[in-house]
Amino acid sequence: MGETLKSFFEPKKIALIGASDHIDKVGGILAKKLLSYKNKFIPINPKHDKIFGIKCYKNVLDYPKSLDFAIIAVPALFVPTALEECGKKKINNVIIITAGFSEIGNTKGEYELKQIAKKYGINFIGPNCFGVCNSSNNLDTTFSATTPSRLKKTGVAFISQSGALWSYISDFMPNLGFSDFVSLGNMGDLEFSDFIDYFSKDKKTKSIVLYVEKLKDGKKFIKTCKNCKKPIFAVKAGSSVEGSRAAFSHTGSLATDYEIYRGAFKQAGVTLCDSLIEAFEKANEKQILVRKKDQTLKLGKKVIIVTNAGGAGALMADYLSKKEFELVHGPIDILGTASGSDYFNALEKIKSEDFDCVFVILTPQSMSEIRKSADVVAGFKLRNNKQVVALFLGKKSMKEANELFENNKVSYFNTLEEARLSIIN
Numbered sequence: 142m143g144e145t146l147k148s149f150f151e152p153k154k155i156a157l158i159g160a161s162d163h164i165d166k167v168g169g170i171l172a173k174k175l176l177s178y179k180n181k182f183i184p185i186n187p188k189h190d191k192i193f194g195i196k197c198y199k200n201v202l203d204y205p206k207s208l209d210f211a212i213i214a215v216p217a218l219f220v221p222t223a224l225e226e227c228g229k230k231k232i233n234n235v236i237i238i239t240a241g242f243s244e245i246g247n248t249k250g251e252y253e254l255k256q257i258a259k260k261y262g263i264n265f266i267g268p269n270c271f272g273v274c275n276s277s278n279n280l281d282t283t284f285s286a287t288t289p290s291r292l293k294k295t296g297v298a299f300i301s302q303s304g305a306l307w308s309y310i311s312d313f314m315p316n317l318g319f320s321d322f323v324s325l326g327n328m329g330d331l332e333f334s335d336f337i338d339y340f341s342k343d344k345k346t347k348s349i350v351l352y353v354e355k356l357k358d359g360k361k362f363i364k365t366c367k368n369c370k371k372p373i374f375a376v377k378a379g380s381s382v383e384g385s386r387a388a389f390s391h392t393g394s395l396a397t398d399y400e401i402y403r404g405a406f407k408q409a410g411v412t413l414c415d416s417l418i419e420a421f422e423k424a425n426e427k428q429i430l431v432r433k434k435d436q437t438l439k440l441g442k443k444v445i446i447v448t449n450a451g452g453a454g455a456l457m458a459d460y461l462s463k464k465e466f467e468l469v470h471g472p473i474d475i476l477g478t479a480s481g482s483d484y485f486n487a488l489e490k491i492k493s494e495d496f497d498c499v500f501v502i503l504t505p506q507s508m509s510e511i512r513k514s515a516d517v518v519a520g521f522k523l524r525n526n527k528q529v530v531a532l533f534l535g536k537k538s539m540k541e542a543n544e545l546f547e548n549n550k551v552s553y554f555n556t557l558e559e560a561r562l563s564i565i566n
Contacts, residue, residue: 146264146331146339148234150275150321152210153180155282156201156232158223159214160184162192167238167478168214170284170507171272178280183208201230208232212272212282217241220268221253228261236282237267240476243327244269251329258330270326271304271477274311276319277345283324284477286505286538287311293318296347297424298340300325300333302354303452305477308504310417312535313556317425320345332357334365341369348424351375352417352452359405366409373411374420377402378455381462416456418558437565438552440528441497446472447487448502449479449509453534453557457500460561469496477506481513488521498528500560505538515542519549528552532560 155175161168172192175182184192187199198204200223201211211232213223220239227235235258242251251268258265266273272282276292285308292311295318301307304324311319320343323336333351340346353375356362366373380399406413414420422429444466448454454472461468473491475483484501491499501518505511515533522529531546531553533539539555546553554560 146234146335148209149236149266149273149323150280151278152234152280154183154206154208154210155181156183156185156204156208156211156227157214158185158201158211158227160186160189160192160197162189165508167284167508171212171214171238171282174281174283174288179278185211201226201232204230210234212236212238214238217247217250217268221250221257224254224257224263224265225261228257228263231261233262233264235263235265236270236272237265237326237329238270238272239267240269242268242329251327254329263330264335265330266323267326268329271307271324273324274307274319274322276321283307283322284507285311286507286509286535287315291315294320295425296320296345297350297421298322298336298343298346298348299350299352300336300340301352301452302326302328303352303450303455305450305504305506306352306417306452308477308506309450309453309534309556310421312505312538314421314429314536317421317427317429320347328355328357334358334361337362337365337369337373341365341371347371349373350417350420350424351411353377353402354379354452354455356402356405363405363409366411372424373409374414374423375406375411376414376417376420376456377406378452378459381459416558416561418556438530438563439565440466440530442566443467443469443496443498445469445491445494445496445499446502447475447484447491447499448472449475449477449483449506450502450504450534453502453504453532456557457502457532457560460557461500461564464564464566466566469494472502477504478508479503479514480508481510481517484514484517488517492521492525492527496527498530500530500532502532502534505535509538511538511542512545515545519545519551522549522551530554530560530564532557
C-alpha cells in the first residue's frame with residue numbers, strides 16, 4: 142500500500158473538483174493555496190472558464206491529459222458523480238473534503254462512495270476531512286491558516302481524525318517541525334494502518350503522532366504498528382462518556398471502551414499520551430514550553446463547550462469529565478467554517494440554559510474571523526452573569542485576541558494542555 146499512496150504527498154498534477162475564485166469558500170481557499178504548488182493545478186468547475194487565471198474544466202473527463210490525484214470539495218449530493226468521473230479518468234488517489242456523510246447519520250451515502258471506489262480501484266481519504274500537507278514540497282490541501290513554508294522541516298508525521306487539530310498545532314509550534322500531515326475524517330476507505338505503513342517506509346519520517354477517535358480494524362492496526370520500526374505516539378479521544386459522544390458527532394466514530402484501546406496500543410508498541418503537546422514532545426525528543434499558568438482557575442460545576450473543532454471539543458470534554466465537571470450536553474460543534482456571527486448565534490442560543498461556565502474553542506482556519514470571534518466572546522461575558530473561558534488555540538494567529546481578552550478580563554488559554562493543567566472544579 143505504501144508506494145500506491147505516494148501521489149497524496151507528491152502528486153504530479155492535482156485536480157480540484159469544486160474549485161472557486163471566492164476565497165471565503167473552501168474551494169477558493171484550496172485553489173489559492175494550490176497556486177503556489179510547484180506542480181500543475183487543474184481547476185474543475187462547470188460554472189467557470191478560468192479560476193485565478195488558470196483554465197478551468199467542466200469535469201475531470203474534459204481534461205485531455207492524465208491525472209494522478211484529485212480533491213473533491215463539492216456539496217455532498219454531487220460527490221458520488223465526481224468520484225465516478227475520477228474512476229473513469231483512472232485517478233487512483235482522491236481526497237473527499239466534503240462533509241455530510243456518516244458523521245450526520247448518512248451511512249448510505251458513505252457506503253455508495255465505498256462501492257464506487259471499489260469498482261474503480263480508487264483509494265480515498267475522507268469524507269469529512271481536512272486534506273494533507275507535505276512540508277518538504279510545500280503541498281497544502283488543507284484550509285489551515287498556517288502554510289507549509291512556515292513549518293520547520295523535520296521528521297514528525299501527524300495522522301489525525303481531526304483536521305482542525307492540525308490548524309492548532311501547526312500555528313502554535315511551527316518551529317517544532319513536521320514532515321507530513323494527513324486528516325482521515327470519517328475513514329470511509331483509507332485509515333490509520335494505511336498511512337502508518339506509508340510513513341514507516343518514508344525516509345524523511347522519523348516518528349509518528351496519532352490523534353485517534355476510533356480504529357476500524359484493531360488487529361490490522363496492531364500488526365502494522367509492530368512492523369513499523371519508527372516510534373509511534375497516540376492521543377485517544379473518548380476516554381469519557383462525554384468525549385466519546387463528541388467523537389461520534391464529529392466523525393461518526395463510536396468509541397468503544399477506553400481500556401480496550403489502552404491494551405491495543407500497549408500490544409502494538411504505541412505510546413499513549415495524555416495530550417497532543419506531550420505526544421509531540423516525545424516524538425521530537427524536545428520539551429515544549431507549555432505549562433500550568435501561575436494561578437489555577439476555579440470554575441462552576443455545570444459547563445458547556447462551543448467549538449469550531451470537533452477533535453478539540455472531544456478532548457476538552459474528556460479533560461473536564463476527569464475533573465468531575467458536569468457537561469450540560471455534548472460539545473456544540475459549529476464546524477471549521479464558523480464565522481464570528483456563528484459564534485454569536487451559538488452563544489445566544491445557550492444563554493438561557495442552566496450552566497455556570499462556557500468554554501469557547503477556536504482553531505485558526507483560513508476562514509476563521511479570530512478578532513471578531515474574540516469580540517463576541519468578550520461581549521457575551523459582559524452581558525451575561527456567566528463564567529467564560531476562551532480556548533483560542535494557537536500562537537501567532539492569536540496575539541490580537543489574547544490582548545483583547547486581557548483588556549476585557551476574559552480567562553483564556555492558547556493550548557488544551559494549559560487548560561487541562563490550570564482548571565479546577
